[in-house]
Amino acid sequence: MTDIQMEMSGGCQCGAVRYHATSFRDDAHICHCRMCQKAVGNYFEALVGVPLAALSWTRGTPAVFRSSEHIERGFCDQCGTPLFYHDTSRASFSLTIGALDHPEKFKPATQDGIEGRMPWFATLTDVPDAGETEAGDPAWAAAIKASNHQHPDHDTETWTVKE
């Protein structure tokens, strides 16, 4: 499998932890297994592999929970954003796609952990739309935008975590 040569940064919601990668595995996927679900509080986890040599932590250090004997799961202990899945037995390392600055660049090609898949998963994308926050409550949307404490989707020279 040929790696994808692409530079991209990412990090947690509060910006305390940031990283930069210079290449990625061509293996973007979603995993439905119950441990991935739980680690990210979601119906599935979205991951893309990165060669460890291609990854550098550029701000802060992630916290780690060892979810099983061989697996470490990284997260920001200041805001909770799930950041990575690390199979220490095979030196296999994957980043959560949603924490990357441009998740839209990582279209999953496969799905895994089918034993944990939601029984109604096939209809997930058919769920009706409720419209935009801006349309339903423009004042609310504007207030969130004006006080957004989330790190922007690009690297920053300096950054103070807002509380």
Add this chain to the structure above:
Amino acid sequence: MAQTETLTGGCQCGAVRFATKLVGRPSICHCRMCQKAFGSFFGPLVTSHDGHWTRGTPKWFQSSNLARRAFCGDCGTPLAYETKYGLELAIGAFDEPAKVAPVIQVNLHDKVPFFETLTSLPTPDHPEAEWLDFMAGIHSNQHPDHETDEWSASDEDRS
């Protein structure tokens, strides 16, 4: 959904547990802030009118001045989103998330362009022997999907 049973859930390591009976409309939110908070393509949240913590307490991050987000400080599992309108719980953290199917999706402006393809992705064939060996080696440190009278996640599992 029928509000006849108490739904329980919590984080991966089991340090934080919650229970709720009165839940509202489950949703998936595509906004960039939910994407980031969950490290995923969207955030799955259900309004909880009587949600409460039954073991431990979460840490909170004030993601804007109107909203804050709860997570387990020990293992990181995203657990909740709270505003003046109330508390919403992270659906994947429920013991039985299949019972909390989304009925609405919101904030489509940030939806990832390939969202519609997610439900039809192929399943890869794993190298059978290697995969079975890997699965056999797993000793989970995850809290089970039911309430426990006592639970301790060993400190060596955290760093």
